[in-house]
Amino acid sequence: MGIFRQSILQILNRLRGKFTKRKYYCILMAGELHFNRTRIAPTPSGFLHLGNVLSFVITVAWARKTGASILLRIDDLDRERYQPRYVQDIFDTLYFLELPWDEGPRDLTDFEQHYSQVHRLPLYQEALQVLGNHGPVYTCTCSRSTIHGVTTNSAYPGTCRNKYYPLDTAQANWRLYTGDSKPLEIRTLPQGTMTTTLPPSMEDFVVRKKDGMPAYQLTSIVDDLHFGVDLIVRGADLWPCTIAQHYLASQLPANSFHQTAFFHHALLTNAAGAKLSKSAGDTSIQSLRKGHNNSSAIYGLLSRTLGLQEQAHNWETLAEQLPDMLHQPHGINE
Numbered sequence: 001m002g003i004f005r006q007s008i009l010q011i012l013n014r015l016r017g018k019f020t021k022r023k024y025y026c027i028l029m030a031g032e033l034h035f036n037r038t039r040i041a042p043t044p045s046g047f048l049h050l051g052n053v054l055s056f057v058i059t060v061a062w063a064r065k066t067g068a069s070i071l072l073r074i075d076d077l078d079r080e081r082y083q084p085r086y087v088q089d090i091f092d093t094l095y096f097l098e099l100p101w102d103e104g105p106r107d108l109t110d111f112e113q114h115y116s117q118v119h120r121l122p123l124y125q126e127a128l129q130v131l132g133n134h135g136p137v138y139t140c141t142c143s144r145s146t147i148h149g150v151t152t153n154s155a156y157p158g159t160c161r162n163k164y165y166p167l168d169t170a171q172a173n174w175r176l177y178t179g180d181s182k183p184l185e186i187r188t189l190p191q192g193t194m195t196t197t198l199p200p201s202m203e204d205f206v207v208r209k210k211d212g213m214p215a216y217q218l219t220s221i222v223d224d225l226h227f228g229v230d231l232i233v234r235g236a237d238l239w240p241c242t243i244a245q246h247y248l249a250s251q252l253p254a255n256s257f258h259q260t261a262f263f264h265h266a267l268l269t270n271a272a273g274a275k276l277s278k279s280a281g282d283t284s285i286q287s288l289r290k291g292h293n294n295s296s297a298i299y300g301l302l303s304r305t306l307g308l309q310e311q312a313h314n315w316e317t318l319a320e321q322l323p324d325m326l327h328q329p330h331g332i333n334e
């Protein structure tokens, strides 16, 4: 071993003894980059699959690299799709695969008693009230089928923009008027800042659903601000949501959302090249567990699916092999 390499190892070993593991990773790999908090935010709408695990691993790796605390946030406000067994599956998967988190619920009971989004409804309602009073929202009575009858893509054609229905109309969405939107600056990793505009699919997006409940874009921002999240790691399919959330944050009272950093990663695809989906019944972690696979076997399967040279056997050995943690350049999913 050369003298240079030996001395590097000595310095690293000295650092290793001096700092906690998390701090050590932070110094070793990320230089100046530091964040306070990130989150793992699965939706309990089905059983988790390998693609979800990949996303968790990338989030955990970024957290350990940058000193961010990991919050487990479970978005359960879609009450039609909510099922306790899907929340249980989130805990089962995280524990089984030894994926760490530092804050948030430890089990289903703790979640329902202390962390369910239902407890934060007053916060979401407050934000909706600001939007309602301040004027950028309007009532939309269109059904999904009437919209699809008008447009070929998912863009809203603006049908109700100038109809001025009262905001308290029953069974109607609230849409955010985005006609005046200007280019938005988004803090992105690893490159810095992206300037972009709302994609057509996000024009006049829904902020309150027909049942009166706040929509995902709104709850996500309110939660991230509430918990002090300053690093968001998510799949590249959510890039349009990232842009919409920046626009929405700009319409809310002064807040720090524009300082949040975003990392968008590539998605795991099936043999046909489509992203994995809970509803399409892609191989769930639950069924792999029931098939007597241990956690090492599941990380091995994920390594093979990604085409990695070496089989990983835990999140650390998987993260080490991910090329730049599968960074996905922005814009390709707009």
Ligand SMILES: [Zn+2]
Pocket (backbone or CB within 6 Å): 139, 140, 141, 142, 158, 159, 160, 161
């Ligand atoms: Zn409408």
